[in-house]
Amino acid sequence: MYLAGIIPGPSEPSGDQLNHFLDPVVDDLVKSWECGIRFSRTALQAHGRVTRSAIACLVCDLPAARKAAQLAGPTSHFYCTACHCMHRSTCGRTDIHSADWGLRDKNEMRHLAELWKNAGTSAERNKLFALHGVRWSTLWRLPYWDPSRQLVVDTMHCLLEGLAHDHFREFLGLTADSAQRKTDALPAFHHSFPDVDLNKPESFCEKDVKTVKSIHILLIAAVPDLEGNDTQLVETHMAELERKLSSKKAACLQFVSVELGIGPNVTHPGKKVYKAHWVRSLIDWRRTKPFTTESSKLRITTPEVMQRIVHVIQTTDTPSSLRSVPYNFGEAKAGTLKADEWRTLTTVYLPIALVSLWGEGTQHRTSEVAANRRAILDHTMSLVSAVHIACLRFMTAARAQAYRRYIVAWMRDLRILHPHAPHRTNGHMALHVWDYLQLFGPVRSWWCFPYERLIGQLQRLPINHIFGQQESTLLASYIKAAKLKYWLNRPSCPPVFRDVKYLFDRFVSPTVDATEDCPIPPPTNENIPADLRSLIKVQRAVLHARITYKGSVYARESTHVGNSLILYYPDGVMHTQTPGTIKYIFRTENGVGFAVRRHLPLHSYPDPFRHYPDFPAQLHSSALADHLEVVMPEWVVSHFARWRFSPQHIVALSLCRRNDESKAYSYVVLSPDGKNVVSESLDSYLDFDLCFVHIRATNT
Numbered sequence: 001m002y003l004a005g006i007i008p009g010p011s012e013p014s015g016d017q018l019n020h021f022l023d024p025v026v027d028d029l030v031k032s033w034e035c036g037i038r039f040s041r042t043a044l045q046a047h048g049r050v051t052r053s054a055i056a057c058l059v060c061d062l063p064a065a066r067k068a069a070q071l072a073g074p075t076s077h078f079y080c081t082a083c084h085c086m087h088r089s090t091c092g093r094t095d096i097h098s099a100d101w102g103l104r105d106k107n108e109m110r111h112l113a114e115l116w117k118n119a120g121t122s123a124e125r126n127k128l129f130a131l132h133g134v135r136w137s138t139l140w141r142l143p144y145w146d147p148s149r150q151l152v153v154d155t156m157h158c159l160l161e162g163l164a165h166d167h168f169r170e171f172l173g174l175t176a177d178s179a180q181r182k183t184d185a186l187p188a189f190h191h192s193f194p195d196v197d198l199n200k201p202e203s204f205c206e207k208d209v210k211t212v213k214s215i216h217i218l219l220i221a222a223v224p225d226l227e228g229n230d231t232q233l234v235e236t237h238m239a240e241l242e243r244k245l246s247s248k249k250a251a252c253l254q255f256v257s258v259e260l261g262i263g264p265n266v267t268h269p270g271k272k273v274y275k276a277h278w279v280r281s282l283i284d285w286r287r288t289k290p291f292t293t294e295s296s297k298l299r300i301t302t303p304e305v306m307q308r309i310v311h312v313i314q315t316t317d318t319p320s321s322l323r324s325v326p327y328n329f330g331e332a333k334a335g336t337l338k339a340d341e342w343r344t345l346t347t348v349y350l351p352i353a354l355v356s357l358w359g360e361g362t363q364h365r366t367s368e369v370a371a372n373r374r375a376i377l378d379h380t381m382s383l384v385s386a387v388h389i390a391c392l393r394f395m396t397a398a399r400a401q402a403y404r405r406y407i408v409a410w411m412r413d414l415r416i417l418h419p420h421a422p423h424r425t426n427g428h429m430a431l432h433v434w435d436y437l438q439l440f441g442p443v444r445s446w447w448c449f450p451y452e453r454l455i456g457q458l459q460r461l462p463i464n465h466i467f468g469q470q471e472s473t474l475l476a477s478y479i480k481a482a483k484l485k486y487w488l489n490r491p492s493c494p495p496v497f498r499d500v501k502y503l504f505d506r507f508v509s510p511t512v513d514a515t516e517d518c519p520i521p522p523p524t525n526e527n528i529p530a531d532l533r534s535l536i537k538v539q540r541a542v543l544h545a546r547i548t549y550k551g552s553v554y555a556r557e558s559t560h561v562g563n564s565l566i567l568y569y570p571d572g573v574m575h576t577q578t579p580g581t582i583k584y585i586f587r588t589e590n591g592v593g594f595a596v597r598r599h600l601p602l603h604s605y606p607d608p609f610r611h612y613p614d615f616p617a618q619l620h621s622s623a624l625a626d627h628l629e630v631v632m633p634e635w636v637v638s639h640f641a642r643w644r645f646s647p648q649h650i651v652a653l654s655l656c657r658r659n660d661e662s663k664a665y666s667y668v669v670l671s672p673d674g675k676n677v678v679s680e681s682l683d684s685y686l687d688f689d690l691c692f693v694h695i696r697a698t699n700t
Helices: 018-034 062-069 106-118 122-132 155-171 176-180 206-220 231-246 250-260 275-287 303-315 339-358 367-390 397-417 425-440 449-460 470-488 495-508 530-536
Strands: 037-039 049-051 053-059 542-544 546-549 552-555 565-568 578-588 591-598 617-621 629-631 636-646 649-654 667-670 676-679 691-696
Touching (some): 018 053, 053 062, 053 425, 206 231, 206 275, 231 275, 303 339, 339 367, 339 649, 367 425, 470 495, 530 629, 565 591, 578 629
Parallel strands (some): 053 691
Antiparallel strands (some): 546 552, 565 578, 617 649
């Protein structure tokens, strides 16, 4: 990674000021592209070679991207840098086959940038920018620069910190405050009550006037959380209304009844009228009016929903490689969630919890409530499926099409299920991720995660914010770390320090590499459990608590439950992935193996996850097979997350982020003459006189 520079604070550059910070980098890139740079020796060319460098893509969040390319901001009417869609009112468009979705012409954008550059006055420049949303960027000095294709959408900010955050926090309201907040007493209908201040009896005091107004509010209030024809909820509300009216002054109840044109509810005329009669008359009148308004927002988040989510987070068995999330999710003291935490929540915990609450087979008060919750769940799972596909390590044309299909469905139904939800630029730009999946392949090769981590490291370095000294402090810190690592790995390093490093590494990650050879002990029967001995039928074996195989840590169930959960192909036949748990890890003369008990298959029970094919979760029986079976490490697909769906069932969610059978998109390489050279692997273009420089901009 090449850190070209750090923009000084305390405020961000405004207007075209960022051009001055990019000029030195662009100067080098222009020289490298046009003339080339000769290296005296490279890994493949002992006698040296001439290389050329180019910007493959510019990756940053939306505000930083617009500043780097000198284009209008994401909240302007020119909200898209890739296509011709414009004006905020069209931000929610999903007609992706329209001509407006075609990528913008770079020659036209260059012409508009040059018009701005050649304008004689600031007023003329401001007028051109307001008209076209384009300023001159120093990146236009690069002959191949094409912002519609090279100014990519960062999925970390767009999908995780953008759409996922907005959907679960804002649209669904998955917070503890939303769950505990009482529903406002919204009016179910409007009624023109006479002004009590103008028509009050002489005997009424100020307190009586307030009482009459409070009765008006009670009579038109909607039934809280009413969905469909829930008779029980209506009767509960009416009983509470009768209790509240009974606490009011009889004269005030009579005044309201008279102004509504209703008399006391008495069985025999001439009988003495009590407060209860006026209350009954008002209750009968209220029953003739609507109980809720169509425009009232349904309450989605309840304490039960938040409790289920927290329960899933706390009780799901996961491997140690899966990033943890706050156990008190939804509470203010959980803090601001990071992008990686949103990825874990969106692809693991939240969908499991919501499917268990609203999916097929769940019980609700009425059929209308069930239909509404199922529609919200299907809409949510469209976003979950899109995020899951985008985070995979391999990308295919079919996966890219599925991603776009899910995002279109999510955008299309957003206002239908959440009428008050705004369409933001993130939603539109998420549709363009499809274009960049085709150009650059999996998002893991061009998202901002590694660069945000670098920014975090830079922010933690102790500096005095004095320019001139700050740069030397950063350089000294990196040199110290590099020298220490180099010194510890030198043969001349004192043995005591190498031993300390070895012990430290063993303490941090006390694992055994499955590919390393270990001595097999002499024959013994005492250390091999009987069930394992009958399975492997050998006299000598080494038992391990955990091992590392191809970067993944596997452990026996008694050591770490999450690391013992594996999806594997029985007998190595790539047909059906089976979930199981590792009971023993053993090494014999033939290598390392796992003794596994599989989860039994599901019988005669509907699997609610089958409706979401791009969310890799399935129900299985919670019972384990009585017998052990041998599983070789190379038969393992991945770990899986396990949550007890019911006493008889568990959810097994595959945590596999790659598929070796898939073939990633080809890389597109630009030759010096501007033509495209397509290569199917990174290795095959190492002989080209060209290398890539990825520039990451960030507004820190």
